[in-house]
Amino acid sequence: MKYIVILGDGMADEPLPELGGKTPLEYARTPNLDRMTGTGACGMLRTIPEGLEAGSDIANMSILGYDPGTYYTGRGPLEAMSMGIDLKDDDIAYRCNLVTIEGGMMRDFSAGHISSADGAALLASLEKELPDVLIKPGVSYRNLLVIPQGKGCTSTPPHDIVGMVIAGYLPVGGDARLLAQYMDISRRVFAHHPVNAARKTSGTSPATQIWPWSGGRKPRLPLFSDKFDKSGGIIAAVDLLNGIGRCAGMKIIKVPGATGYLDTNYQAKARYALDAIRHLDFLYLHVEAPDEAGHLGSIEEKVKAIERFDGLVGTVLDGFHGIVAVLPDHPTPIRVKTHTADPVPFVIRGKGTDATRRFTEREAAHGMFGMKNAVDFLPFIFS
Numbered sequence: 001m002k003y004i005v006i007l008g009d010g011m012a013d014e015p016l017p018e019l020g021g022k023t024p025l026e027y028a029r030t031p032n033l034d035r036m037t038g039t040g041a042c043g044m045l046r047t048i049p050e051g052l053e054a055g056s057d058i059a060n061m062s063i064l065g066y067d068p069g070t071y072y073t074g075r076g077p078l079e080a081m082s083m084g085i086d087l088k089d090d091d092i093a094y095r096c097n098l099v100t101i102e103g104g105m106m107r108d109f110s111a112g113h114i115s116s117a118d119g120a121a122l123l124a125s126l127e128k129e130l131p132d133v134l135i136k137p138g139v140s141y142r143n144l145l146v147i148p149q150g151k152g153c154t155s156t157p158p159h160d161i162v163g164m165v166i167a168g169y170l171p172v173g174g175d176a177r178l179l180a181q182y183m184d185i186s187r188r189v190f191a192h193h194p195v196n197a198a199r200k201t202s203g204t205s206p207a208t209q210i211w212p213w214s215g216g217r218k219p220r221l222p223l224f225s226d227k228f229d230k231s232g233g234i235i236a237a238v239d240l241l242n243g244i245g246r247c248a249g250m251k252i253i254k255v256p257g258a259t260g261y262l263d264t265n266y267q268a269k270a271r272y273a274l275d276a277i278r279h280l281d282f283l284y285l286h287v288e289a290p291d292e293a294g295h296l297g298s299i300e301e302k303v304k305a306i307e308r309f310d311g312l313v314g315t316v317l318d319g320f321h322g323i324v325a326v327l328p329d330h331p332t333p334i335r336v337k338t339h340t341a342d343p344v345p346f347v348i349r350g351k352g353t354d355a356t357r358r359f360t361e362r363e364a365a366h367g368m369f370g371m372k373n374a375v376d377f378l379p380f381i382f383s
Contacts, residue, residue, distance in 0.1 A: 002322035003230075003282045003381060004273060007063070008309050009056060010291025010332030012344045012361055018299055024290075024334070025345075026360045028306040032314030033326065033347070033359035040324075040349035042356040043369025045377060047330055048341035055157065055339060056291070057214070057240055059329035062374035064244060064284065065228070066221055074152075074216020078243035080144055082252075083136055087218040092150025092175060094215035096135070096143040097158050098122065098207040101187075104165050109158035109295070110141040112205030113261060118195045119143060122207055126189050130182060138239050139260055145182070145212050151175050155213035159295050160338045171212065179212050186210040223249035228382060230281035235269055236260075241286045251280065260288045262301055266308045270315035277320060282378075287312065294332030302334060323350035325381055326359065343371065348381065 011025060019027040047059040049069060057075045058068045076093035087093055098119050100108035111119075120137035127135045134146035151174035161169050171179045186209040190196055196206040221244075224232040234245035235253045237260035242252050255272045257265030264287065273285045287309055293302035313326060327346035330339045345364030347356075354368035372380065 002277055002280070002320075004277060004316060004320060004322065004324050005063070005282075005284050005381070006313055006316060006324065006326045007060070007284065007286045008290050008306070008326065008328050009286060009288045010294045010330060010339065011306060011309070011328035012331035012342070013294065013302070014331070014333045014335055016299060016334060023361055024299065024302045024306055026358070026362070028303045028310070030306065030310040030359060032310045032317060034357065036313065036317060036324065036326065036349050037347050037356050037359045037363070039353060040347050041352045041354040041369055042345060042347045042359070042364040042367025044343040044365055044367070044371045045327060045346050045374050046343050046371065047374040053157075054330050054341040055214075056329055057244075059374065060241060060286070061244055063327070063329060063377055064224075064248065065375055065378040066244075066248070067375050071219055071221050073219045075214035075240060076144060077216045077218050078247065079138065079142070079239040080136070080146065080243065081219075081246045082239035082243035083138065083144060085134070085136060085144070085146065087146070088148070089218065090149045092147045092152050092215045092217060094145045094147070094155075094179075094212035096145040097211040097213070098141045098143065099158050099209060099211045100205040101166060101208045104167060106158055106161045106164055106166050108205045109162055109211075111207035112199065114141050114207055116140055118199070119207070121195050122190055122193055125193060126186050126210070129185050129189055133182070139237070141207075142239060143210075145210070147175055147178065147215075150215065152215050152217075153179065155215065157213055157338075158211045162295075162337055175215065182212065183209050219247055221247040225249060228282070228378065230382070232282040232284070233276050233280045234284045234286065235273055235276065236284075236286035236288075237264060238286070238288050241284075245284070250284070251276070261292055262289050262305060264289055266312040267315060270312045273316060274319040277322070285316070290328070291332045294334060295337050297334055297337045299334055317349070323348065323381060325349075346377075351381070
C-alpha cells in the first residue's frame with residue numbers, strides 16, 4: 001500500500017462575520033475536498049502538544065510521528081539542515097527574518113515578502129560587518145544566522161507580534177546580548193542600502209533589520225524508514241519542512257515554481273507528487289499558501305489559496321489510488337494573524353466512510369475517527 005498526506009498549512013480558521021459566520025474553509029468552493037469527504041471519513045487532530053508553541057515546526061514534526069518533546073531543538077537548526085549546513089555540536093542556528101520595524105513597532109514580519117535576490121544582497125552587506133557568524137540567505141524573508149559556541153535564548157516569532165511594540169519581545173538570556181548587537185548593526189547597514197532605497201521608491205516595505213528567533217542545536221531524528229519501515233519523501237517550498245525531512249532521511253523533491261507563497265505552482269506540486277509516489281511508499285505534500293494568507297489577515301487570499309489547494313487535491317485524487325489524507329498543521333485565523341493550538345480537521349480516503357460530506361472544521365468534529373494526537377496519526381494511517 002502507498003500513502004500521500006497533503007498538508008494545507010494554516011488552513012483551519014474561525015467563523016468570520018464577513019463570511020456570514022462561516023470559516024474560510026466552509027466558505028470556499030472545494031468540490032474535490034468534498035468529494036474526498038463523501039467517500040472517506042473525518043476526525044480532529046491535536047497537533048500542538050500541551051505546553052509547546054503553536055508553530056509549524058512543532059505541528060509538522062508531530063504529524064510526521066516525531067514527538068517534539070523528545071526531538072525538537074528549535075526551528076533554526078531544522079532550516080539549517082535543509083540548507084545543507086553541517087552544524088557543529090556547539091553551534092546555535094537561528095531563523096533570521098528580514099522584517100520592517102517602524103516607530104518601534106513590528107509592521108511586517110516579512111519585509112513585504114522581500115524577494116530572495118533583494119534579501120541576499122542585504123545579507124551580503126551585513127555579513128561583512130559580522131565576520132564571526134554564519135549568515136545564510138534562504139527563500140524571501142526566511143534566512144539563517146549561526147553562532148559558533150552559542151548559548152541559545154528565549155525569543156519571539158515576528159509573525160506573532162505584527163502591529164505590536166517590539167520592546168517587550170526582544171531576545172532574553174544566553175545569546176540575547178549578541179543578538180541585540182547584530183540587530184543594531186543590521187539597522188545601520190540596511191538604513192541606506194540601495195535595495196531599501198529602491199523598495200521605498202516603489203512603495204514597498206523596506207527591510208529595516210534582522211529578527212533572529214527559535215535558535216537551537218543540531219537535532220537527531222530516527223530515520224523515517226527505520227521508524228515506519230517505509231520509504232518516505234517530502235515536497236515543500238519552505239526550508240523548515242525540508243529540514244525535518246532531511247533529518248528524518250526522507251527524499252527531498254524540488255518542484256519548479258514552488259515558492260512557499262500565494263503564487264506557488266499548485267498543479268506542478270501535484271504532478272511531481274504523482275511521479276514521486278511511484279518510487280516511494282509515503283509522500284508528504286506541503287502547501288504554505290493558506291498560512292501566508294492567514295498571517296496577512298486577508299480573507300480573500302485565504303479563500304483563494306484554499307480553492308487552489310482544492311485543485312491540487314483533485315489532481316492527486318484522480319491520479320493516485322492508495323490512501324490519501326488531507327489536513328492543516330494548525331489554524332492561522334484571520335482574526336489574530338498568527339498560529340493557534342486548536343485541533344484541526346482531517347479527512348482520509350481509504351480507511352472507511354462516515355456521514356460527513358464537506359471538509360470543514362465543524363463537520364470533521366463529528367467524524368467517526370474522533371479526536372487523535374498528531375504523533376499517532378501516521379501509525380493510525382499505516383495500521
